[in-house]
Amino acid sequence: MRPAGSRRPAAALGVLLAATLVLLPATTAYADGIRARQWSLEAMHTQEAWQTTKGEGVTVAVLDTGVEADHPDLDGNVLTGEDLVGFGASEGDRAWARHGTAMAGIIAGHGHGPGNADGVMGIAPEAKILPVRVILEDGDPSRAKARSTRGNALAEGIRWAADHGADVINLSLGDDSASAHPEPGEDEAIQYALRKGVVVVASAGNGGENGDHVSYPAAYPGVIAVTAVDRYGTRAPFSTRRWYATVSAPGVDVIIADPDHKYYEGWGTSAAAAFVSGAVALVKAAHPELTPAQVKRLLEDTARNAPADGRDDSRGFGFIDPAAAIEAAGRLKPEGLNSAAYGERYFGPGPDTAESDDDTAAWAAPLAGGAGGVLLVATVVLWRGRRTHGEDF
Secondary structure, eight states, X not given: OBOOTXXXXXXXXXXXXXXXXXXXXXXXXXXXXXXXXOHHHHHTTHHHHHTTOSOTTOEEEEEESOOOTTOTTTTTOBOOXXXXXXXXXXXXXXXXXXXXXXXXXXXXXXXXXXXXXXXXXXXXXXXXXXXXXXXXXXXXXXXXXXXXXXXXXXXXXXXXXXXXXXXXXXXXXXXXSTTOOOOHHHHHHHHHHHHTTOEXXXXXXXXXXXXXXXXXXXXXXXXXXXXXXXXXXXXXXXXXXXXXXXXXXXXXXXXXXXXXXXXXXXXOHHHHHHHHHHXXXXXXXXXXXXXXXXXXXXXXXXXXXXXXXXXXXXXXXXXXOHHHHHHHHTTOOOOOXXXXXXXXXXXSOOOOOOOOOOOOXXXXXXXXOSOOOOOSSOOOOOEEOSOOOSOOO
8 A cells, every 4th residue: 555655644534433343352263264154155145146257357445444465365456555644553553454454355355275265255356455544543543633633535535546446435434423414525525436437335334222323424325325234134233224224234243354364253334335345346347337326226126135115224225135236237228427316315314214123034044053142242363374473452
């Protein structure tokens, strides 16, 4: 990732936080257990989608913290990006690239070792990651002093990504505080990207147990906003419920790669957004002519485990299914590049809808195996790689 150099640093996004995956130390496990724990691969029908494409030729911009390009699960898949924060931890520091690396692995991890059988496999393992640093890690020593400011790094990053080859922009971040509000510069940047044919995906927010406040950038028009469900297809309690929810994706017990070359299990709508960005990369690889609006409609129309009324605020139109979207896309015709808008409800609260029953998903039965309630806040060190430097969490 290229440093900012002589660029005048953009102010840190103090209230624009990553939809964090909580990381705590626990027991170790064998490397070959990592892939078996990636329940999302089966739930999202990836083997079926990979018969058509694994994302080759598509670039996904990860606007986040840094991304560790030399992680064994990402080696060769990370392009030269940009640092629009310009201060705080430096490349190579532990508090520089944890969240961004985790999201990149979900999107385009390819595993490692013989036959790439070890480590994290992403949804689009042949896609490229374009890292754009727009936020600070939770553990960055500069974060405390930056909390009171919200600069233009996100808006600038969206435009930069759109101008530097991104086909998809992943925004696993957001402001869902009680004071959250739309920023015209961010909205304009998203509309700019959409007009250039770039699909924009964002996490719906982690405020489901704290008021369900509207989260930006998820609520901007044209964005594919993603809520989180567990392996049973049940809405994660932390996942924000709002009118802008488009689809749902795995957000509980998610296996993530870390710059310390260990693997962790965590939760968050940030992970759910990354899964959908990977799915969009597959759709765009198979059908590059599709517009952002067409891609969004495809995901809505082909989602599985749809709510009783077709859509609700907790899971959108249902669970993401990239294989079905790819098949349905073959029946579409290209149309003009037009960004989407909500019209009169542009930034309104949205309609009140009854919360849908959190029924078990159709794909849950073969994945359920074993007991137990979901532990939302604990995460597990699943495997320690060969590199051992750095302290544990």
